[in-house]
Amino acid sequence: MRGFLRKALATAALLALTAGAQAKETVVWWDFLGGGDGVRMKKLIEDFNTDHKDTIEIQATTLDWGTPFYSKVQTSAAVGAGPDLMTYHSSRIPLAVGQGTLTEITPEDMTVMGLSEASFAKAPWAAVHVDGKQYAVPFDQHPIVLYYNKDKLAAAGLIGDDGLPKGLNGVDNFAAAMKKLQDGGTKYGLATVTANGDFAYRTFYSLLCQQGGVVGGDGNWLPGDNLQKMVNAVQVEADWVKNGHAPANTDYPSTVALFTTGDAAMMVNGVWEVPTMTDLQAQGKLFNWGVIELPVLFDKPCTYSDSHTFAIPNNKGKPQTPEKHAAVLEVIKWMEDHALFWATAGHIPANKAVTDSAEYKAMQPQATYAPLTANMIYDPQSKFAGVASPLFDAAGNALTPAINGEVDVTTAVTEFRDTLNDLQ
């Protein structure tokens, strides 16, 4: 009997050992990518799982973008029920660090992944740091851009010899171009989200920066003449609406629909709509189109951008085991290496090895707008800034009526500044 017991124990131990060696590490993954880019991310995850059939499996869940995602991450991490790895907007990192939601990415982690400061574009690299510590690994840069209907612009004589739009720089020239397009029978010169001031903030911030203005920071928002510069920025869009160049009170889906149906000749939107156009064109349902950097309406080129990053939540009471942590780093590294496919989602990879590659430089329209990364501006590092933040909220509340001519622009921008300054 005793001999039997010993044998049984030995067998069990052996089984446990081999099982341990063969056990697949699972990485629970959360993201907020629900659009055309979400489809491409799912493909990347699938490919990863195939590549790591015996070692690592990503179990991915897509959650609702914005406030729902970030509330869930914050509350679940606080009780140790968060994922192992998640996508995160770099603009939301200061708030997350203040709430203790993120785990630091250590220099050793970076060494393990074979990545360093030199691997990344400058702006997204800076955006993942708070007080000198790194809290995420940048994956892409997603600025807003100008989409255009090449057929309509050509008919209006707005395409230059290089095949790219011309005559769009300067507030007056841009308005004249839109008028020309509308005279040619197009309903609107430009479609942009006019029903949501929080979305339009991306345009305003770009135009503010084009005047050399800054949005400021905690307790001192829009300091000095930046208030007037912001008024100028909002006024541009309010005038487009007033003069019928852009449709009033139009929400996001309608904006995309107006452009893709040809009712609007141009559209200001994020690079993430590139897959929508690519897919429609592949089905033969779209005109000739292109994407360029926002025109210089004021003094210098400048465009708002944000970054998707990979972050590890600080699951309270449940720190990652070394094996799990290694698997998570492997996932990040693999994604960074395969970011070329992510570029088909419109996003500009943060990994310089990818953007410097010949394949990326041949990718259209990505390669046309990618140089704008030299003129990007990110949200200020503040726990009130970032996507779906109090700053976005304040923009929605104060600036939406100004775009649509219900409130005087100066009054609206002053209210926007005061709301921000009251935050604590």
Add this chain to the structure above:
Amino acid sequence: MLKSRKSEVLAAIVLAGPFVALYAWMFIYPTIQMVHLSFQNAPLIGEGTWAGLKNYTKLLSDRTFKTAVWNTAYFVLLTVVPGTAVALAIALMVSRLNGWFQSIILAMFFVPYVLPVTVVYILWDWMVNVQFGVLQPVIALFTGKPVNVWRTIPWFMPGVAIVTIWWTNGFSILLFLAGIRNIPKEIYEAALLDGASRTQVFWRVTWPLLWPVTVLCLTIQLILQLKIFDQVYLFSMGGRTQVTMVMVQYIFEQGFQRNNGGYAATIAVALFVIVVAVSVLQLQAARLRRGT
């Protein structure tokens, strides 16, 4: 005698105990915690510091809170009585139908109630979309131009109220139908023999006999609509949320978006007090109306 009473008490404790324990744990304890939290300066998760009455004094001078209270009251006004009246009218009409035809019509009115709020939101958002909405020609008949209902402040609450009545009416209709079927046929026959007109039959027979159901509908609707959140949140996203704010939405904003757990609890306490006060008042009013 004494012994049997003792065993009765024991039986009562055994029978009621599990419920009382569960209720105390799941409802009373959190409520006490909420009140406790409202006296603290606390984040959404984690320990707070004692703040005394600071949250309450802040609440009294908070403009957004006043807007939220007003909007909630306005929404209740727009939905509770009108919604119940519409449900009663539909129930009276449906009750005149027979057989499978009645079932089909009833099902048609009940279907929206089964939908999740997100589906209701997307349906209506597209129907009144300012560029492509099928209802915009109807709106343009009155205004001369398309109107973005969810960005035009005077239109917002009535718009959400109509959507809510459309969405939640099925349940009230069912309650009313059950009530109508419970009224004995003999009373109607007697009324007809006495030569009562149809209006008289409604006001003298149907209405008083349906009154308990009406009170039930009104109470359910009142408590439900005081807690309005989803529809208002969805329709106002990205726009002028501060102007269209309702109370539960403000709790959500302060707690989940601004990380002010203590202040969110304070607003929740205020809502709790309002719900209790209004419910008691309504029950009292209903009792008066019945004359007992």
